[in-house]
Amino acid sequence: MPLHLLVPLVVGGIFAIMIATVLMGMNKPRRFETDKEAVYAWSREYPRASVLQTSLAANKSAALIRSEEGLGLVWAIGADSTARFLAGAVVSQTVTGLTLELPDYAAPGVQLELEPDEARDWAAQIGEIG
Amino acid sequence: MTDALTYPDVVSFAVPFFIAAIFAELFWIRMTGRGGRYETRDTVTSLIMGAGNVAAGIALGFVAWGFFMVLWNLTPLDLGASIPIVVLCFVLDDLRYYWVHRFGHRIRWVWASHVNHHSSQHYNLSTALRQTWTYTFTFMMVVRAPLILLGFHPAMVLFCGGLNLIYQFWIHTEAIGKMPKWFEAVMNTPSHHRVHHGRNPRYLDANYAGVFIVWDKMFGSFVPEDPQEKPDYGLVHNIGTFNPIRVAFHEWVGIWRDIRQPGLSLKQRLLYAVAPPGWSHDGSRETSDQIKTRATKRG
Ligand SMILES: [Zn+2]
Numbered sequence A: 001m002p003l004h005l006l007v008p009l010v011v012g013g014i015f016a017i018m019i020a021t022v023l024m025g026m027n028k029p030r031r032f033e034t035d036k037e038a039v040y041a042w043s044r045e046y047p048r049a050s051v052l053q054t055s056l057a058a059n060k061s062a063a064l065i066r067s068e069e070g071l072g073l074v075w076a077i078g079a080d081s082t083a084r085f086l087a088g089a090v091v092s093q094t095v096t097g098l099t100l101e102l103p104d105y106a107a108p109g110v111q112l113e114l115e116p117d118e119a120r121d122w123a124a125q126i127g128e129i130g
Numbered sequence B: 001m002t003d004a005l006t007y008p009d010v011v012s013f014a015v016p017f018f019i020a021a022i023f024a025e026l027f028w029i030r031m032t033g034r035g036g037r038y039e040t041r042d043t044v045t046s047l048i049m050g051a052g053n054v055a056a057g058i059a060l061g062f063v064a065w066g067f068f069m070v071l072w073n074l075t076p077l078d079l080g081a082s083i084p085i086v087v088l089c090f091v092l093d094d095l096r097y098y099w100v101h102r103f104g105h106r107i108r109w110v111w112a113s114h115v116n117h118h119s120s121q122h123y124n125l126s127t128a129l130r131q132t133w134t135y136t137f138t139f140m141m142v143v144r145a146p147l148i149l150l151g152f153h154p155a156m157v158l159f160c161g162g163l164n165l166i167y168q169f170w171i172h173t174e175a176i177g178k179m180p181k182w183f184e185a186v187m188n189t190p191s192h193h194r195v196h197h198g199r200n201p202r203y204l205d206a207n208y209a210g211v212f213i214v215w216d217k218m219f220g221s222f223v224p225e226d227p228q229e230k231p232d233y234g235l236v237h238n239i240g241t242f243n244p245i246r247v248a249f250h251e252w253v254g255i256w257r258d259i260r261q262p263g264l265s266l267k268q269r270l271l272y273a274v275a276p277p278g279w280s281h282d283g284s285r286e287t288s289d290q291i292k293t294r295a296t297k298r299g
């Protein structure tokens, strides 16, 4: 197929599918309704790191996990979740919460929306190990 | 020698069909509430990966093509282009696909290219299009060398490879449960390929087939889908980005970082590139074999 047909077809197709998913409400982010749900999502990534303590963010988009192997974060990524240990993370305050930079090319950072108290508490905990 | 043999570029002609089928699956999910999940950013990333794969083919395709033409000029054999030869080429190229795909999961250098196909936590028709940008750098075109040397024209081999890729599109769906028994026995199906995309320990490194599932049965890598164990889609360690550049290159970056660690022997550096994914010099990570062993021990 000539490029002058293929390129608009591909660009238009991607755009149309994107709009369709938004109109169908398929852009809703994942939320962890309970601590248990957050721990389950954590264990999906790190089944060997047993959890000592969980702090679920007020907006349920992430949870700080204290495990036997160190401090970690599980967070919503689109409709799904992922998790990382926070050794080497760089934390900074923002108006709406915290920004974490992670030393991982495949998970380079997380924007966390947190209540002011929560942000202070989390920053202190993460700062300890950064 | 039939140097001027040409075939249509089937993959680009299939693009309108891909788009229409994704719409059909979206509406099916919306109407029935069954048959899988879509998420906007995940879908857009998958589609951009697909577009980038075609672009990479246009930009870098000359490397494989040049290699194939060198072989073609070397070989005294020419099987021609009759229908039975094309069919035979399709079957043998599917065997080639099986092994390239198996290497893609067992050799980190090749996995660095293939990983992105598994980097979505979704399993729908858009996932089929989440394809590599870096296949050329795996050098897996060498696995096609025997076909060319046997006298299958490079253009015919690439045509069969295109058809193979198109076949694999429709099996990336949860909207279809099981196909008829005879079909499940011979062909790769949505059920078999869901297993391949599962990160459940017992589903790791299974069902490498492209078109014919018989290769997995022959070479001992077949695992049927267990109705009691739904596949959990994605990677053992899921990525935390929708950025297509990061999706395309993250494992290459990982290899580069690993082999540059201070204090490693030359052999350890090499193993970070060619050992199975998850290998580490200090045992701090797990390979799929170790994950399977741990899971069976736990019962
Ligand atoms: Zn695969």
Ligand SMILES: [Zn+2]
Residues within 6 Å of the ligand: B117, B128, B172, B193, B197
């Ligand atoms: Zn697939």
